[in-house]
Amino acid sequence: MGWLFMSVGAMKGHDSPKAYLDDQFTYQRDTPEGSTGLRVLASAVVGVRTYYAAVQATVNGEGREIFAVVCLVRWNPRNAQGEHFGYKDLDETMGPFEDECPERIMKLLSPTDNESALQWRRRCLANLRLRARPMTEGMxxxxxxxxxxxxxxxxxxxxxxxxxxxxxxxxxxxxxxxxxxxxxxxxxxxxxxxxxxxxxxx
Structure with a gap:
């Protein structure tokens, strides 16, 4: 999917990219055969430019697999053209370049055998290990x-x-x-x- 831009007024009353995207990825669709949907279990915006979320698929209200969603984010409430908020959404199977997903979100994901998702998860875990190294005063x-x-x-x-x-x-x-x-x-x-x-x- 390409970029989608909108004004603050089009954000359904949400006052931040995180709140809007949490709402976008939480929904239920009813059909004669039953209902399917998604729900955000945990999310974060890192560096003001990337949204990460653990999203669970649901079928008839029951939780199924949990996967990662990654959105590139642009947030400029003072944009003169009214393009205050923009995002481009991906999931982990699309091999996002962004790989700074918080640990609390990574821990919620279901096991997967998708190689693109596995490579992305390995990069995120490697970055978490790097960031966990202590830096103390005078070191x-x-x-x-x-x-x-x-x-x-x-x-x-x-x-x-x-x-x-x-x-x-x-x-x-x-x-x-x-x-x-x-x-x-x-x-x-x-x-x-x-x-x-x-x-x-x-």
Whole structure:
């Protein structure tokens, strides 16, 4: 499916992309043979640009398989042309490029043998493992390749500096602070710090 854009007024009273998409993927259709539908069990908008949801198929009100829905999202309430909200929907069997689905949604999905869905799930789980690596104040880390900055500095080793939830970095020589985009997804490892103990004489 291609992109669908609309104004805020066309969002059925919903005040956010998440609320609108939760409603879109929760419905029931009645036929003479019975009813079929979908219901959103959990969802999240990540980075303001991607909607992830665990969606359960229903038949005659009974829950069946649970699969992942991924929507690319564009949200601009001040758009002059009235295209305040746009989305493009996919499911996991279509092999979405976006792979930052939250763990709580991944845990709800039913087993699948669809190879495209399996590859997508593996990428999401790999990213979850990367993001779970701890970064603590004062920790020294080493990137697999040098990181370059606009001031001309380039290096592989950095010291973690945390201010609340914000993470910045400084060079071992004291330069910085530096910001490194998508640092959780980059290849890095902690550098052990050698502890020097004072010599004691009996």
């Amino acid at each position: 020294r880390i080493r990137f697999a390749t040098p990181i370059s900055f606009t001031n001309g500095y380039s290096g592989t080793d950095f010291i973690v500096a945390k201010r609340g939830r914000q993470i910045t970095f400084r060079s071992p020589e004291g330069g910085g602070p530096y910001r490194i985009g998508n640092v959780r997804k980059l290849a890095w490892q902690p550098v052990p710090v050698t502890q020097v103990h004072a010599t004691r004489f009996a």
